[in-house]
Amino acid sequence: MHLHYTPEQEKFRAEVRAWMEAHVPKEPLVTLECKEGFDQHVEWERTLASGNWGMVTWPEEYGGRGLDLIQWLIFEEEYFRAGGPNRANQNGIFLLGPTIMEFGTEDQKRRFLTPMAKGEVIWAQAWSEPGAGSDMAAISSKAVRDGDHYVITGQKTWSSRAAFADWGFGIFRTDPDSKRHKGLTFILFDLNTPGITRRPIRQLHGETGFAELFFDEVRVPVENCLAGEGEGWNVAMATAGFERGLMLRSPGRFQATAKRLVELYRAHEAEASPSAREAVVQAWGAAQAYAYNTYAVASKIMGGGKIGAEASLNKIFWSELDRSMHRTAMLLLGAHAELKRFGNGQINQWLEGYIFSLSGPIYAGSNEVQRNIVAERLLGLPRVGAG
Amino acid sequence: MHLHYTPEQEKFRAEVRAWMEAHVPKEPLVTLECKEGFDQHVEWERTLASGNWGMVTWPEEYGGRGLDLIQWLIFEEEYFRAGGPNRANQNGIFLLGPTIMEFGTEDQKRRFLTPMAKGEVIWAQAWSEPGAGSDMAAISSKAVRDGDHYVITGQKTWSSRAAFADWGFGIFRTDPDSKRHKGLTFILFDLNTPGITRRPIRQLHGETGFAELFFDEVRVPVENCLAGEGEGWNVAMATAGFERGLMLRSPGRFQATAKRLVELYRAHEAEASPSAREAVVQAWGAAQAYAYNTYAVASKIMGGGKIGAEASLNKIFWSELDRSMHRTAMLLLGAHAELKRFGNGQINQWLEGYIFSLSGPIYAGSNEVQRNIVAERLLGLPRVGAG
Amino acid sequence: MDFRFSEDQLVLVESVRDYFSGTHGPEVLRRLDVDGNRDPAIWQALVDMGLTGLCVPEAHGGLGMGLVEAALIAAECGRVCLAEPLVDTAFVAVPWLIAKGETDKLSAIASGDHKVALPHVLNPWVADGEGKPQTSVDPLRNLAMFPASGSNDDRLLNLGALMNAAQLLGLADAMLEQAVEYAKIRTQFGQPVGAFQGIKHQLASCAVAVEFAKPVVWRAAAAMQDGLETAPVHVSHAKIAASDAAMLTAETAIQVHGAMGYTYEVDLHFWMKRSWALVGGWGDRSYHYKRLDAAVLGGSIPIGPEHTFA
Amino acid sequence: MDFRFSEDQLVLVESVRDYFSGTHGPEVLRRLDVDGNRDPAIWQALVDMGLTGLCVPEAHGGLGMGLVEAALIAAECGRVCLAEPLVDTAFVAVPWLIAKGETDKLSAIASGDHKVALPHVLNPWVADGEGKPQTSVDPLRNLAMFPASGSNDDRLLNLGALMNAAQLLGLADAMLEQAVEYAKIRTQFGQPVGAFQGIKHQLASCAVAVEFAKPVVWRAAAAMQDGLETAPVHVSHAKIAASDAAMLTAETAIQVHGAMGYTYEVDLHFWMKRSWALVGGWGDRSYHYKRLDAAVLGGSIPIGPEHTFA
Incomplete structure (x- = not known):
C-alpha cells in the first residue's frame, strides 16, 4: 500500500490539467440527448481526439495512449475537475472498444477502432x-x-x-x-x-x-x-462486465458532484435542515470511498488480478450515491428545485442531474439484478426459487 | 373527524391518572424475563386487578370494564405516561382472551377468562x-x-x-x-x-x-x-390478527419512548450529530403518526369496521420505529451505550430497549412476511413464484 | 373523539373521484401537454361540482365547507394530477381571504369567474399568476416570477403547505398504484416482476410511508380548521411526512417501471414532476423541519403519550 | 500509487487468520464466557505469533511493522471476536508510546509480559485496566471506571478510533458470513430463506456497506502511518464508515436469523455486542462526524476529484 503519486504521475496530471484548462468549453454544452447537443458533443470528441485524449487507455496502435489504469484515473480526475462534458463516445470507449480488442479479428480492429478513437464514428x-x-x-x-x-x-x-x-x-x-x-x-x-x-x-x-x-x-x-x-x-x-465494472463511472464524476453539493450547501447553510447537512458531508465521504475502492481495484488489475461479480457492488454503490446526492440537492434547492432555469437564466443542472440519476439504478442491469448477483455469486446464497 | 375528547373521556383520563400515580411502582421492576422479575410483574398484575385495571376492554362479566377502544387508548396513554411496567399477562389480554371470547364455549369463558383477568393464571x-x-x-x-x-x-x-x-x-x-x-x-x-x-x-x-x-x-x-x-x-x-393488529403495541409506548429520547437528546445536545438531532425530532413525528393511525383504526372499528391486512402495515411501522428510536439512543449514548449500568448505578434501559427492539421486526410474523402480506393482500401483487 | 370522516365527507370524495376517474385520465394530461395546459371545460366541470366554492360561505354562493373537506379534495386533485389552479384558488386563497375578512371576491370565485394566485415570500414564483414566465419541470404548471408584493403571512403559508401535503398524498397513492399495475403485467425471468420479493418489499415500504402520512395530514387539516395554537406544527409535520412519502414512492415507482419509467410515453413522469414541484413549494422540507424542531426540542408543543392531540 | 497490500502483508494476515480459524471458533468464546474471560494460553499464542510485538521496533524485540499491518490484524481480531486485550496494548498503546519516545516498556510488551490499558477522556471506562469494574453488554469485555488521569491526546484517540474501525470491519464480515450460512440452511415455505430476494437484497446491501468501508479504513491507516496532516479526518471517516456498516450488518444478521438470532445459543450475539461496544469507544459517531463536518464544510481538507489522496 503506497498512496502517493510518482513524479511521473504528477507530471502527467499537470499535462492533462493544462490541456483541459485550455480546451474544455467554458460554457456547458447543450444536453447530448438532442441533435444540437449531440453535434456539440461529437465536436468535443474530435477536439479530444486532436489532442489524443479520446481513448487514453487504448493501445497506441488503435489511436490511444496506452495509459495504465492509475493514469486513466488521474486523467478522469482532471477531466472532471475541469468540468469536461459527457462523452458522446461512451459506448465506444468503455463497451465496444474493449470488446473488439478482446474478441475482434485483426481486420475488425483495424476497421472499427481507429475511426472510433478519432470520434469519426459514434x-x-x-x-x-x-x-x-x-x-x-x-x-x-x-x-x-x-x-x-x-x-x-x-x-x-x-x-x-x-x-x-x-x-x-x-x-x-x-x-x-x-x-x-x-x-x-x-x-x-x-x-x-x-x-x-x-x-x-x-x-x-x-x-x-x-x-x-x-x-x-x-x-x-x-x-x-x-x-x-x-x-x-x-x-x-x-x-x-466492462460496463458495470471499473470504467463505466469513474470516481472523479462523483467527487465533482460532491464538491458542487458542498458549494450548494454553503449557499443554503442558514436555512438547511440537519439531515441535509449530514447528507452533504456523507456525500463527500462516499465519493471518496468510491475513489479509494476504484484505485484498489485498478491496482489489483494492474497486478494481474481480475474484476468479477464485485463489479455489481460498484454499480449499486455509485448509482445510489448519485441519486442520493442529487436528491439532497433538490431538497436544498427547495422551491427552486422545479425550475428548469433559475431566475438568473442559469440551467438547473441539479434538476437535470437528479432526473439522470434516476436511471442509474435501472440501466446496465437493474440494481435488483445486481443485488441478486452479489447475493448469489459473492455471498454464495442459493439460486433456488424464482424469488 | 372530531379530534377532541368528551368531558366523560377527560374524566376517565383523570381517574386513570390518579390511580396510576398512586400505584405504579416508583422503582422500575426487574426484567420480566427472569424469575424474580416475573414474580414482581405478576404481583403488579394482581395490583392492577385489585383496581379492576387488568383487562379494561373485556366485558365486565369476565372481569373487565367493558371500555371502548378510545377509552382503551386513553388508558394506555396514562399507563405509559406513568411509566407502567410491561404486562406479564400480555398473551392473555391481547391474544388468548379475545380468542376465547370469539371462539370459546360458555364453559371455557367461565373457566379461563376470570382467573386470567384477576392475574391468577398467567x-x-x-x-x-x-x-x-x-x-x-x-x-x-x-x-x-x-x-x-x-x-x-x-x-x-x-x-x-x-x-x-x-x-x-x-x-x-x-x-x-x-x-x-x-x-x-x-x-x-x-x-x-x-x-x-x-x-x-x-x-x-x-x-x-x-x-x-x-x-x-x-x-x-x-x-x-x-x-x-x-x-x-x-x-x-x-x-x-389480534397480535399484529390494533392492540399488540399501543401508541403510548412509543410516544413515551420518543419523549425519553427527546430528554436524552437534550442532555447530549452539545456534542450530538445533525442526523441524531433530526432522528429525534422525526421519532416524535412517527410516534404521533402511529397514534393518529391507531385512533383512526379504533374509530373505524367502533363504527363497525374491521381491520384486515392493514395490521401488517402497523406491525412494520411500530417495530421499525422502535428499533430506530433505540438505535438513535445508542448512538447518542456513545461510549456509555455498552454499559449495563451507568456510573450512577442506574440500569441502561436504552441498551435493554435496543436489544428488545431487535425482536420487534422478527416476532409475530417477521417483517418480511408482513411486507409480503402488504404487497399481496393490500396492493394486489401476484403470489406467483417462491420469491 | 372520532378519527373518521363523516358520511357526507366520504360521499363528497367519492363523487369527485368518480368524476375524475371517468373524465380525467392520463390521456387528458397528454392532450394538455400538447395543446396548451389549461382547459376551460375542465375548469367549468370543477365549478359545476361546486369545488371552486367548496370553502366559500353559502351566503356567497359556495358550499361553506371546511379545511378537512378541502384537504380531502386536494388529495383527489393530486391523485389525477389536475393541472387547473383549483387548489390555490379555492382551498388556499379562499380560506385566507375569509380569515382576513375580505369577502368581496368570494362569489366570483365560487362561480368560477375569478382565479386567485397568491404570492408568498417563501416561493420564488407564483403558480398561475401574472409575471415573467418561469419554466417548471412539470409541463402542466404555469409559473411566473415572484412579484415584489408577496405576503409573509403565516396563515397563508400554512394553508399552502397543508394543501401541498394533501395533494402529495394523492400523487403518492397514484404513483404506487401505477407501479403496482405495471409490476403485475411486466414479465421478466418468466414471471411478473411484481411476484419478486425484491419488488414487493420496496412497494410495501412505500405503502407504509404513504399510509402513515395520511392521518398526519388529516390531523393537520383538523387542527387548522379548529384553530389550534399548535396547528402550524401539525402542518409542518404533515408537509414533511407527505413529502418524504411522495419522494420515496416516486423513486420506487420509476425503479419498478425500469427503463419504461424513464420514458415520456409512460404516464408516471407527470406525477413525479408534480411531486417534486409540490415538495418544494410553500415552505420546503428544511423550512418545515425547522418549525418541527423548534416545537419538539424547543418545547413549544407538549409531548408524551398523554398529549396525542396537543 | 498502489492500493494493494504487499505480499508480506497478505501472508501475515493469512497466517493469523489460519491460526484463528483453527483454534479460536465460537466454542472458545462460550468457554471464556463461562470460565472467566481471559485465557493465558490464548495470550501466549498471540505472543508466539509475534502479534504483541507487531509494532515494536526490532531493536526492542518486535517485528517493527506499521499501522497498516496493525489495522489488518485488528480486523482479524474483530473477525474472531478476540477477547484478549491485544489491540489496545499492541496496536494502540505501542505506536503511541513510540511516538512519545517512551520505549522502556516496549520489550516487555513484545514478550507478552506487559499489557497496557490507556485511559482517554472520551471513554468513560478503561478496557482491561485497573479500577472499579463496570459491566459491558459484551460478556468478554472487562471494563473499569474511567480514572481521573485520562489523556486527552489526539494521537492516542486516533489510534484507538482507527483500530476500532478495523475491528468493526472484521466483526461485520463475520456477522455477514454467519447470516449467509444460516440463510443457506434455514428452510421456510419450502426453500432456504436465503433463496428469497427479500433476504438476498438485505444481505447484498450489507455487503455493499462493508466492502466500501474497507478501503476507507485502509486509507486512514496509511494516512496515519505516513503522518499526513489530514490523517485525523481520514480516521474519523473510517470510524463512521465502519461503524455504520457494522450496525447495519448486525441488525440485518439478527433479522435473517429470525428468532434464533435472539438466542444466546446462536453465536451471533457475541459479535453484535462487541460491535455495539466498539462503535461507541474512542470517540463516538457524533464526535467523529463533527471532525468530518469541520473538514468538509469547514474547508480544512481540499475536496474535489483532484484531491483523492489529500
Whole structure:
C-alpha cells in the first residue's frame, strides 16, 4: 500500500490539467440527448481526439495512449475537475472498444477502432428489447444467415445514442430453435443500412437521444459478427462486465458532484435542515470511498488480478450515491428545485442531474439484478426459487 | 373527524391518572424475563386487578370494564405516561382472551377468562416450532385423540412467558395425514401436566423468560380444545390478527419512548450529530403518526369496521420505529451505550430497549412476511413464484 | 373523539373521484401537454361540482365547507394530477381571504369567474399568476416570477403547505398504484416482476410511508380548521411526512417501471414532476423541519403519550 | 500509487487468520464466557505469533511493522471476536508510546509480559485496566471506571478510533458470513430463506456497506502511518464508515436469523455486542462526524476529484 503519486504521475496530471484548462468549453454544452447537443458533443470528441485524449487507455496502435489504469484515473480526475462534458463516445470507449480488442479479428480492429478513437464514428448500443430488459437472455430479434450476410428482423429498444449515432452493436438470435443464453450472436451494423428504422424515444426529461430500432430484413455482412456465431452471450457478458465494472463511472464524476453539493450547501447553510447537512458531508465521504475502492481495484488489475461479480457492488454503490446526492440537492434547492432555469437564466443542472440519476439504478442491469448477483455469486446464497 | 375528547373521556383520563400515580411502582421492576422479575410483574398484575385495571376492554362479566377502544387508548396513554411496567399477562389480554371470547364455549369463558383477568393464571403462547417459525403452517407437533383426551407429542419453541407461566396455548396437528393449514387444532394446556418439560431459552440479553416445550404423550382433556377439531388454523389466524393488529403495541409506548429520547437528546445536545438531532425530532413525528393511525383504526372499528391486512402495515411501522428510536439512543449514548449500568448505578434501559427492539421486526410474523402480506393482500401483487 | 370522516365527507370524495376517474385520465394530461395546459371545460366541470366554492360561505354562493373537506379534495386533485389552479384558488386563497375578512371576491370565485394566485415570500414564483414566465419541470404548471408584493403571512403559508401535503398524498397513492399495475403485467425471468420479493418489499415500504402520512395530514387539516395554537406544527409535520412519502414512492415507482419509467410515453413522469414541484413549494422540507424542531426540542408543543392531540 | 497490500502483508494476515480459524471458533468464546474471560494460553499464542510485538521496533524485540499491518490484524481480531486485550496494548498503546519516545516498556510488551490499558477522556471506562469494574453488554469485555488521569491526546484517540474501525470491519464480515450460512440452511415455505430476494437484497446491501468501508479504513491507516496532516479526518471517516456498516450488518444478521438470532445459543450475539461496544469507544459517531463536518464544510481538507489522496 503506497498512496502517493510518482513524479511521473504528477507530471502527467499537470499535462492533462493544462490541456483541459485550455480546451474544455467554458460554457456547458447543450444536453447530448438532442441533435444540437449531440453535434456539440461529437465536436468535443474530435477536439479530444486532436489532442489524443479520446481513448487514453487504448493501445497506441488503435489511436490511444496506452495509459495504465492509475493514469486513466488521474486523467478522469482532471477531466472532471475541469468540468469536461459527457462523452458522446461512451459506448465506444468503455463497451465496444474493449470488446473488439478482446474478441475482434485483426481486420475488425483495424476497421472499427481507429475511426472510433478519432470520434469519426459514434456508436449506439442495442441491448434491450421490449421483452428483454434486465432479463437479457429473453432476446428474440433474429439474424438469419443468407450467404455471406445475416438478415436481421426484429426490434431493439432503449438504445443509447441511437437517435443520432452512426453505427450500432447488439446481440441477435441466429439459431431460431435456441432458447435463453444459447444461439445468440454479437453483430455490428451501420445504422443507415436499408431496413433499419429509428424511432426516437422521448424520455422523462423530454429529450430524445435514445431510440427504438426496427429491423426489417436488414442485410449485414457476416464479417460484422464478433467472435463467431453463437458466441453472443459470452461476448455480451464480457461487454456488460466492462460496463458495470471499473470504467463505466469513474470516481472523479462523483467527487465533482460532491464538491458542487458542498458549494450548494454553503449557499443554503442558514436555512438547511440537519439531515441535509449530514447528507452533504456523507456525500463527500462516499465519493471518496468510491475513489479509494476504484484505485484498489485498478491496482489489483494492474497486478494481474481480475474484476468479477464485485463489479455489481460498484454499480449499486455509485448509482445510489448519485441519486442520493442529487436528491439532497433538490431538497436544498427547495422551491427552486422545479425550475428548469433559475431566475438568473442559469440551467438547473441539479434538476437535470437528479432526473439522470434516476436511471442509474435501472440501466446496465437493474440494481435488483445486481443485488441478486452479489447475493448469489459473492455471498454464495442459493439460486433456488424464482424469488 | 372530531379530534377532541368528551368531558366523560377527560374524566376517565383523570381517574386513570390518579390511580396510576398512586400505584405504579416508583422503582422500575426487574426484567420480566427472569424469575424474580416475573414474580414482581405478576404481583403488579394482581395490583392492577385489585383496581379492576387488568383487562379494561373485556366485558365486565369476565372481569373487565367493558371500555371502548378510545377509552382503551386513553388508558394506555396514562399507563405509559406513568411509566407502567410491561404486562406479564400480555398473551392473555391481547391474544388468548379475545380468542376465547370469539371462539370459546360458555364453559371455557367461565373457566379461563376470570382467573386470567384477576392475574391468577398467567399464560404462555406456544406457536413456533423449530421447523415452523414465520412459516407457521409447517407445524408438526401432534395431538392424537384417545377417548376424552388428546395425547400430545412434539416440541414447541420460543414460547414467551413459558419459563414461568401457568398455562399455555398453541396449535397441534390432530389429523396425522394432513398438510399445511389443514388438520390443526387449537388446544389449551396446563403447563404442569405430566409429560411437559420446559427448557428455558437463554436469550441474547442473557435472560431466560422464553422456553422450549417438550411434549411426551401429554394427556389434555378434549374440552380444552377451542372451536372444534381441525379449526386450529382459522383460530390461530384470528389470534395472530389480534397480535399484529390494533392492540399488540399501543401508541403510548412509543410516544413515551420518543419523549425519553427527546430528554436524552437534550442532555447530549452539545456534542450530538445533525442526523441524531433530526432522528429525534422525526421519532416524535412517527410516534404521533402511529397514534393518529391507531385512533383512526379504533374509530373505524367502533363504527363497525374491521381491520384486515392493514395490521401488517402497523406491525412494520411500530417495530421499525422502535428499533430506530433505540438505535438513535445508542448512538447518542456513545461510549456509555455498552454499559449495563451507568456510573450512577442506574440500569441502561436504552441498551435493554435496543436489544428488545431487535425482536420487534422478527416476532409475530417477521417483517418480511408482513411486507409480503402488504404487497399481496393490500396492493394486489401476484403470489406467483417462491420469491 | 372520532378519527373518521363523516358520511357526507366520504360521499363528497367519492363523487369527485368518480368524476375524475371517468373524465380525467392520463390521456387528458397528454392532450394538455400538447395543446396548451389549461382547459376551460375542465375548469367549468370543477365549478359545476361546486369545488371552486367548496370553502366559500353559502351566503356567497359556495358550499361553506371546511379545511378537512378541502384537504380531502386536494388529495383527489393530486391523485389525477389536475393541472387547473383549483387548489390555490379555492382551498388556499379562499380560506385566507375569509380569515382576513375580505369577502368581496368570494362569489366570483365560487362561480368560477375569478382565479386567485397568491404570492408568498417563501416561493420564488407564483403558480398561475401574472409575471415573467418561469419554466417548471412539470409541463402542466404555469409559473411566473415572484412579484415584489408577496405576503409573509403565516396563515397563508400554512394553508399552502397543508394543501401541498394533501395533494402529495394523492400523487403518492397514484404513483404506487401505477407501479403496482405495471409490476403485475411486466414479465421478466418468466414471471411478473411484481411476484419478486425484491419488488414487493420496496412497494410495501412505500405503502407504509404513504399510509402513515395520511392521518398526519388529516390531523393537520383538523387542527387548522379548529384553530389550534399548535396547528402550524401539525402542518409542518404533515408537509414533511407527505413529502418524504411522495419522494420515496416516486423513486420506487420509476425503479419498478425500469427503463419504461424513464420514458415520456409512460404516464408516471407527470406525477413525479408534480411531486417534486409540490415538495418544494410553500415552505420546503428544511423550512418545515425547522418549525418541527423548534416545537419538539424547543418545547413549544407538549409531548408524551398523554398529549396525542396537543 | 498502489492500493494493494504487499505480499508480506497478505501472508501475515493469512497466517493469523489460519491460526484463528483453527483454534479460536465460537466454542472458545462460550468457554471464556463461562470460565472467566481471559485465557493465558490464548495470550501466549498471540505472543508466539509475534502479534504483541507487531509494532515494536526490532531493536526492542518486535517485528517493527506499521499501522497498516496493525489495522489488518485488528480486523482479524474483530473477525474472531478476540477477547484478549491485544489491540489496545499492541496496536494502540505501542505506536503511541513510540511516538512519545517512551520505549522502556516496549520489550516487555513484545514478550507478552506487559499489557497496557490507556485511559482517554472520551471513554468513560478503561478496557482491561485497573479500577472499579463496570459491566459491558459484551460478556468478554472487562471494563473499569474511567480514572481521573485520562489523556486527552489526539494521537492516542486516533489510534484507538482507527483500530476500532478495523475491528468493526472484521466483526461485520463475520456477522455477514454467519447470516449467509444460516440463510443457506434455514428452510421456510419450502426453500432456504436465503433463496428469497427479500433476504438476498438485505444481505447484498450489507455487503455493499462493508466492502466500501474497507478501503476507507485502509486509507486512514496509511494516512496515519505516513503522518499526513489530514490523517485525523481520514480516521474519523473510517470510524463512521465502519461503524455504520457494522450496525447495519448486525441488525440485518439478527433479522435473517429470525428468532434464533435472539438466542444466546446462536453465536451471533457475541459479535453484535462487541460491535455495539466498539462503535461507541474512542470517540463516538457524533464526535467523529463533527471532525468530518469541520473538514468538509469547514474547508480544512481540499475536496474535489483532484484531491483523492489529500
